[in-house]
Amino acid sequence: MVTLNTVPPSISCCSFSSGFDAGPPVPVPKIGFFKLPRSNGGNHAKLSLVQATEESTVATTNGRVAAVSGENAHQMATNGKAGNIVWHKSSVDKVHRQELLQQKGCIIWITGLSGSGKSTLACALCHALYSKGKLTYILDGDNVRHGLNRDLTFKAEDRAENIRRIGEVAKLFVDAGIICIVSVISPYRRDRDACRALLPDGDFIEVFMDVPIEICEARDPKGLYKLARAGKIKGFTGIDDPYEPPLNCELALPPKGNSCASPCEMAETVISYLEEKGYLHA
Numbered sequence: 001m002v003t004l005n006t007v008p009p010s011i012s013c014c015s016f017s018s019g020f021d022a023g024p025p026v027p028v029p030k031i032g033f034f035k036l037p038r039s040n041g042g043n044h045a046k047l048s049l050v051q052a053t054e055e056s057t058v059a060t061t062n063g064r065v066a067a068v069s070g071e072n073a074h075q076m077a078t079n080g081k082a083g084n085i086v087w088h089k090s091s092v093d094k095v096h097r098q099e100l101l102q103q104k105g106c107i108i109w110i111t112g113l114s115g116s117g118k119s120t121l122a123c124a125l126c127h128a129l130y131s132k133g134k135l136t137y138i139l140d141g142d143n144v145r146h147g148l149n150r151d152l153t154f155k156a157e158d159r160a161e162n163i164r165r166i167g168e169v170a171k172l173f174v175d176a177g178i179i180c181i182v183s184v185i186s187p188y189r190r191d192r193d194a195c196r197a198l199l200p201d202g203d204f205i206e207v208f209m210d211v212p213i214e215i216c217e218a219r220d221p222k223g224l225y226k227l228a229r230a231g232k233i234k235g236f237t238g239i240d241d242p243y244e245p246p247l248n249c250e251l252a253l254p255p256k257g258n259s260c261a262s263p264c265e266m267a268e269t270v271i272s273y274l275e276e277k278g279y280l281h282a
Contacts, residue, residue: 097177103134104279105174107199108270110183111192111246112209113238114224115216117260121209121253122183124263125270129179132271134280137173139166141184154235160191167195174203179279187243202277206249207270213238215255 098104108125110118119140126136141162145152149165152158163186173180186192196204216238217225228236235241246252251273253266261269274280 094175094177097175099282101135101177102282103177103179104203104282105177106179106203106205106274106279107170107174107195108179108181108205108207108274109170109186109192109195110181110207110209111186111249112211113213113216113243114185114236115219115221116209116211117263117266118183118185118209120263121207121266121270122181124267125181128264128267128271132280134179135177136179136181138181138183139170139173141166141186144169144184156235160188163188163191163195167198170195171198174199179274185237185243187237187241189244189246192246205251205270205273206246208246208249208252210245210252210254211260212255215258215260 094105110121112118119142122138122140126138129136144166145162148169149162152162163184166182166184170180170182192206196206198204220226224233224236225239227233228239233239237243251270253261253269255261260266271280
């Protein structure tokens with residue numbers, strides 16, 4: 001038998017220049033085992049692999065192990081249903097990402113009745129900004145319900161949760177420096193206002209598709225109004241469930257007579273607003 005003497009590879013943190021102070025060197029993580037209390041069904045305590053730095057302490061909560069930074073151990077908090085959680089800050093933040101993208105992250109929240117043209121405007125706006133070299137992402141109400149919100153119905157409480165989740169995801173895109181375009185009916189002011197409150201002033205741009213229900217129903221691109229009028233869809237916004245128009249939106253896009261502006265014209269209106277407010281430059 002041949003015995004091999006293995007030597008662990010040396011690990012070092014490479015230095016780099018990115019225009020900001022990277023702070024003191026980060027200690028190399030150590031891998032170790034933490035002994036958990038004996039479970040009811042076994043005679044031996046389980047060993048759980050944990051990773052921690054020199055400054056870290058290990059906390060247990062209900063038999064679970066968490067590596068908590070010694071610097072932030074006193075900042076442990078309870079949010080919602082989760083307890084003992086700590087925000088982990090990165091040395092690369094929103095400002096650096098915006099400098100990289102040469103734009104400022106924001107939410108363009110397009111609200112209005114079904115058939116008012118929200119998704120059409122979102123796509124036109126995305127295309128127009130792409131042509132200007134700007135990074136965007138669309139969170140469309142129907143698309144989000146295919147995955148993230150597939151477990152939600154159209155009951156009032158689920159509608160509120162639908163908007164809450166979209167708002168939180170959009171907030172992450174903004175933190176990444178991306179212009180996030182949200183196109184969703186979002187019929188209740190309190191839900192839209194709650195999403196606005198997630199962001200600094202100015203970063204939530206509410207665009208109201210101010211299209212009367214008569215025009216929306218005449219379009220009826222998905223045939224939903226017809227089903228709602230026949231009683232086959234209950235709680236349909238504008239028919240047997242209310243839509244609360246914005247009171248202080250940043251932009252309102254009303255129709256011109258019996259017709260609406262073209263998607264390109266509406267997109268240019270939004271882009272002019274973004275340029276005026278400095279969102280298309282870092």
